[in-house]
Amino acid sequence: RVPVLADHPLVRGPRFRKLKIGAGHRLDVKASGVFVLGIGHGNMLLTDLYNCHLTKVYTVGGLFGKATDDFSDTGNLVEKTTFDHITREKLERILAVIQGTNQKALLMYSNIDMKTQEAYELAVKGLIRPMGKSPPIITAVRCLQFALPEFQLEIHCLHETQQYLRKMVHEIGLELKSSAVCTQVRRIRDGVFTVDDALPRTQWNLQSIQEAIQNCQLKVETELEKTL
Amino acid sequence: RRGLGVAAGPPSTRQLREAEEAAPVFQYAGKAARRKDRVFVWGFSYSGALGVPSFVRPDAGWKKPRRVQATPYRLETEEKISSAACGYGFTLLASNTRDITKVWGMGLNKDSQLGFQRSRRDQTKGYEYVLEPSPIPLPLEKPQQTRVLQVSCGRAHSLVLTDSEGVFTMGNNSYGQCGRKVVEDEIYSESHLIHQLKEFDSRVVQVVCGQDHSLFRTKKGTVYACGWGADGQTGLGHYNITSVPTKLHGDIAGVNIIQVSSYGDCCLAVSDEGDVFGWGNSEYLQLASVTETTQVNVPRHLPFKIGKIKEAACGGTGNAVLTEEGNVFVWGYGILGKGPNLIETAVPEMIPPSLFGWSDFSPDVRVAHVRCGLSQFAALTNRGELFVWGKNLRGCLGTGRMEDQYFPWRVTVPGEVVDVACGVDHMVSMVRSF
Numbered sequence: 001r002v003p004v005l006a007d008h009p010l011v012r013g014p015r016f017r018k019l020k021i022g023a024g025h026r027l028d029v030k031a032s033g034v035f036v037l038g039i040g041h042g043n044m045l046l047t048d049l050y051n052c053h054l055t056k057v058y059t060v061g062g063l064f065g066k067a068t069d070d071f072s073d074t075g076n077l078v079e080k081t082t083f084d085h086i087t088r089e090k091l092e093r094i095l096a097v098i099q100g101t102n103q104k105a106l107l108m109y110s111n112i113d114m115k116t117q118e119a120y121e122l123a124v125k126g127l128i129r130p131m132g133k134s135p136p137i138i139t140a141v142r143c144l145q146f147a148l149p150e151f152q153l154e155i156h157c158l159h160e161t162q163q164y165l166r167k168m169v170h171e172i173g174l175e176l177k178s179s180a181v182c183t184q185v186r187r188i189r190d191g192v193f194t195v196d197d198a199l200p201r202t203q204w205n206l207q208s209i210q211e212a213i214q215n216c217q218l219k220v221e222t223e224l225e226k227t228l
Numbered sequence: 229r230r231g232l233g234v235a236a237g238p239p240s241t242r243q244l245r246e247a248e249e250a251a252p253v254f255q256y257a258g259k260a261a262r263r264k265d266r267v268f269v270w271g272f273s274y275s276g277a278l279g280v281p282s283f284v285r286p287d288a289g290w291k292k293p294r295r296v297q298a299t300p301y302r303l304e305t306e307e308k309i310s311s312a313a314c315g316y317g318f319t320l321l322a323s324n325t326r327d328i329t330k331v332w333g334m335g336l337n338k339d340s341q342l343g344f345q346r347s348r349r350d351q352t353k354g355y356e357y358v359l360e361p362s363p364i365p366l367p368l369e370k371p372q373q374t375r376v377l378q379v380s381c382g383r384a385h386s387l388v389l390t391d392s393e394g395v396f397t398m399g400n401n402s403y404g405q406c407g408r409k410v411v412e413d414e415i416y417s418e419s420h421l422i423h424q425l426k427e428f429d430s431r432v433v434q435v436v437c438g439q440d441h442s443l444f445r446t447k448k449g450t451v452y453a454c455g456w457g458a459d460g461q462t463g464l465g466h467y468n469i470t471s472v473p474t475k476l477h478g479d480i481a482g483v484n485i486i487q488v489s490s491y492g493d494c495c496l497a498v499s500d501e502g503d504v505f506g507w508g509n510s511e512y513l514q515l516a517s518v519t520e521t522t523q524v525n526v527p528r529h530l531p532f533k534i535g536k537i538k539e540a541a542c543g544g545t546g547n548a549v550l551t552e553e554g555n556v557f558v559w560g561y562g563i564l565g566k567g568p569n570l571i572e573t574a575v576p577e578m579i580p581p582s583l584f585g586w587s588d589f590s591p592d593v594r595v596a597h598v599r600c601g602l603s604q605f606a607a608l609t610n611r612g613e614l615f616v617w618g619k620n621l622r623g624c625l626g627t628g629r630m631e632d633q634y635f636p637w638r639v640t641v642p643g644e645v646v647d648v649a650c651g652v653d654h655m656v657s658m659v660r661s662f
Contacts, residue, residue, distance in 0.1 A: 065253075077248050082255040093644065093662055096611045100585070100638050107637075120567030120635045124580045126587060140589045175662065177257035 022046050025056065025190055030072060031162040033058070033187030034198045042213075045220060052227040053131055054191035055139055055156045060182060062169040064149040067179035071166035075181075083178040088146040094175050095141045095153070098168075102138040109134040129158065136160035138168070150183075192219045264661045265308045267321065268300035268641055271654025272622035275317040277335035278654060279303050281359035296623035298630065300641050300657065305332070305361060309658055314601070314651025315381025315437070318342060321361055321656070322376045322388065330376040331388055332361035339384040339416040341399035354418040364388075366396055367422055381651075382437030384416075389435045394426035395444065403440045404471030405455030425473060428452060438490035438508075444473055449484030451476045451497060451527075459493040460525030461508035467525055478526035480505050491600055491650075492544035497527065502536030504549060505529050512545040512561035516574035532557075532576055543600035543618075554594030554610075555581060562603055565617040568634045583636045584609055601650030607636060612644030614657065622653040 005011055022043040024036030038046040064083035068075030109130040112119045122128045130137065140156040155165060166182040173180025188195050197216055199208055239247070273283040274295055280303065281287070283294040307323040318335025320342070333342030338356050343364040345355040366388060368374050378389040385399030385406055397406035400416050401423075408423045425432075425444075434445040441455025441462055452473040453462040460467060463476045480497060483505075487498040493509035506515045507527045518528045535551040546560030557576035558564040564571075565579050584607060586593045597608040604618030604625060615636035616625045623630060626639045643659035 077251060080248075080251050080253045082253060082258075085257050085259050085261055090662065093612070096590075096613070097662075099590075100613055101640055103585070104638055104640065115568055115631065115634060117567045117569045120569075123635055124582055126582055140587075142589065177261070 024049070026161070027187060028162045030074070031185040031187065033185075034190045034193055034195060035187075036190050036193055039209075039213075045224070048224050048228065049191055049220065051131075052191065052223065053129055053158060054223070055158055055189075056160070056187060056191070057189040058155045058157070058162075058165060059144065059184070059186045059188055060153045060155055060165050060169060061184035062151050062153070062172070062180045063183050064151070064173060064176075064178055064180050066181045067170065067173065068181050071163070071170045071182055073181045073183050079179055081178045083149055083176075086148065086176050086178060088143065090176055091143055091146060091151065091172070094172055095143060098138060098172075099141055105135070105137050106130065106139065109137065134159050136164045152184075192216070192223050263644075265646075266643060266659045266661060267303045267305050267309050267312070268643075268657045268659055269303050269319075269654065270297045270300050270626040271624040271651070273297055273654075275335050275654075276357045276359040277314070277317055277319045277651065279319065279321075279334040279359070279361045284357075284359055296630075298623040298626065299628045300626055300639065303361070303656075311376070311378045312647070312649045312656045312658060313379045313381040313386070313437075314649045314654060314656055315341065315386060316383045316439075316602075316652050318358075318381060318386075319649075319651070319654070319656055320364075320379040320381055320386055320388075322379045324375045324377065326372055326375065328371050329363040330374075331364045331366060331379060333364050333386070334358045334361050336384075337417075339400040340419040340421075341381070341384055341386045343398055343422060344418060344420045356417065364398075366390075367424070368393055377433075378435060380435045380437040380442075382442070383439045385437065385440075385442070387435040387437055387442055389432055391431075394424055394428075395432055395435055396422050396424055397442070398422045400440075401471075403456035403469045405437075405440050405442050407442065407454050407471070407473050409471050410469070428473065429475070434488060436488050436490050436495075438495060439492050441490075442473070443488050443490055443495060445485055445488045445497075449486070449500070451480060451485055451488055457525065458523075459509040460523045461490070461493045461495055463495065463507040463525060463527050465526050467523070476507075476527055478505075478507070479529040480527045487539055489540050489542045489600070491542055491602060494542050494547065496540040496542045496547060496549075498537055498540045498549075502538070502552065503529060504532065504537050504540055506547075513572055513574040514542075514545075514547050514560050534576055534578070539598055541598045541600035541605070543605065544602040546600070546603075546605070546618075548598045548600060548605050548607075549576065550595055550598045550607075554596070555579075556584075556595050556598055556607055558605070563618050563632055563634055565605060565635055579636065584615055585611065585613060585638075597647070599648050599650050601655065602652040604650055604655075606648045606650050606655065608645055608648060612646070612660075614639045614641060614645040614648055616655075624651070624653045624655055626655060 022038040027035045067079040110128045138157045142154045145152040162185045169182040269278040309321045310324045311322045313320045321332045347353045374390045380387045388396040407425045430446045430448045432444050436443040444452040454470045454473045484500045485497045486500045494514045495508045497505045505527045507524045511522045537549050539550040541548045545562045548558045556579045559576045561572040594610050595607045596610045599606045607615045617633045617636045620632045643661045646658045648657040
């Protein structure tokens with residue numbers, strides 16, 4: 001075959017002139033982790049995924065003994081407290097209470113009439129979720145590591161912001177009669193996308209992006225069909 | 229070091245670090261900080277059963293009378309309360325201290341179910357409604373050695389169990405439920421009479437009050453009963469009243485009973501082998517698995533194949549049992565906890581554990597205790613959470629809403645719930661702070 005001059009990139013121009021890129025759930029400057037972007041047609045899928053209201057999973061690292069004004073370890077110091085009375089058992093008790101109150105909020109904001117049989121059946125299966133606007137709700141918390149003064153939690157949540165998670169770490173510190181700051185917020189799952197699907201900085205090139213989109217297509221379609 | 233005429237500028241990293249290290253360290257709780265025991269009450273307050281006088285008679289201008297306390301409210305008590313019981317419009321709190329005052333009562337006192345509460349305005353009369361926890365004077369022989377183990381309240385009578393001086397009964401005795409002979413035309417209000425019961429085959433370890441009858445369980449595993457028997461709730465083989473505690477036979481003769489429960493007119497007993505026996509009212513299918521009659525006056529074994537039973541709780545129209553695996557089974561009539569479609573069943577139905585907080589994330593959550601009020605149920609998990617369901621009569625569920633609850637719902641209590649006592653329209657819980 002004779003090469004056609006019209007196919008040469010210098011003649012036809014760059015393949016992509018403008019790209020419509022949309023961002024999924026926000027991730028602020030001090031946090032890290034999975035960040036979902038949509039390209040072109042994917043932006044419509046992004047809106048649909050947003051309406052599915054799926055949970056996101058974070059690993060949150062905390063440090064006892066300090067309290068700062070913006071709840072993270074880079075803020076201005078407000079207070080230092082002792083923390084040697086804190087045990088893993090006390091922390092897990094507080095986490096159980098947080099789960100309990102958030103469970104109630106989950107049922108209340110889901111706007112289902114509690115008196116119906118279908119509300120009972122959904123509650124048994126654990127499928128009641130707020131399908132509209134709601135304040136941040138935490139569906140599950142678990143303590144992964146505990147080594148005074150540091151600890152690490154895994155948090156499953158809905159409609160939250162990273163600052164809300166840092167505030168929660170601060171409130172856990174207060175509840176344990178000490179103080180805590182948040183050292184790390186890392187999103188490890190956003191709906192159907194996990195860290196394994198995510199592309200690190202070294203792989204931000206066309207080939208890997210196309211492969212990643214193809215790998216996730218099936219998962220996204222099944223999830224959208226399930227919910228809508 | 230800066231000169232005197234130069235501005236400060238933002239602190240450098242080194243200055244920040246030094247300031248942080250030099251900051252004082254506050255200590256809010258030392259290593260020896262103990263968890264405190266608290267009492268929380270909620271429900272209908274105008275009877276005085278909650279023990280907060282400012283709900284009924286506001287003591288400040290801005291306070292308004294509060295008819296219903298829909299969420300748990302902390303009640304300040306002088307001593308650590310080890311046992312509480314809710315009757316029909318009144319409450320008893322007991323502490324196992326060796327001090328002279330061991331039992332406090334509040335609420336309705338029209339039948340002297342709280343003993344004689346001398347009125348401060350007129351020394352010859354007593355109070356009909358007691359609005360705050362007031363000590364009940366028990367006629368103990370050794371008041372500084374005896375301990376009160378447990379209290380129980382019925383419709384208009386109460387029982388106090390001590391460790392060495394038997395059982396004290398007070399209140400209405402028109403059906404012999406106080407264990408003494410019925411006196412015709414006796415006036416029960418403002419009465420000083422507190423009866424003492426000592427003649428049992430061994431030490432009494434549990435007392436339970438039904439609506440108008442009393443049950444006593446002894447250490448040997450036998451059950452005694454006295455009081456009204458028109459529904460067979462005394463289990464003595466007849467439908468008359470009994471004024472002296474009499475031993476029960478029937479299917480529980482020779483069986484070591486480890487727990488008895490009653491609140492309305494039906495009674496359940498659990499043996500050490502995990503079997504459950506029932507007698508009394510069966511109009512709501514409580515005993516329909518063994519008989520079609522609506523009154524059963526002899527204890528009958530209920531042949532349920534749901535596993536070994538650890539605890540039973542009897543309500544007015546519905547019953548609940550807890551098995552060794554930590555599952556709750558309910559049967560009877562009313563709001564049973566499985567949605568609005570299940571109104572009545574004669575065979576126990578299990579409540580799915582996922583409603584009590586069990587999930588793949590937390591698979592070791594189990595129900596530790598079940599309790600019954602007249603038309604409500606309460607369950608305590610091993611994590612210290614309290615779940616309630618049933619008819620929300622005057623806010624007694626404590627959920628903050630006034631609607632009935634058709635499946636188990638968490639009650640937000642600031643602490644780990646250790647025990648809960650359910651009444652007709654109020655509840656009392658004993659909580660340990662975090």
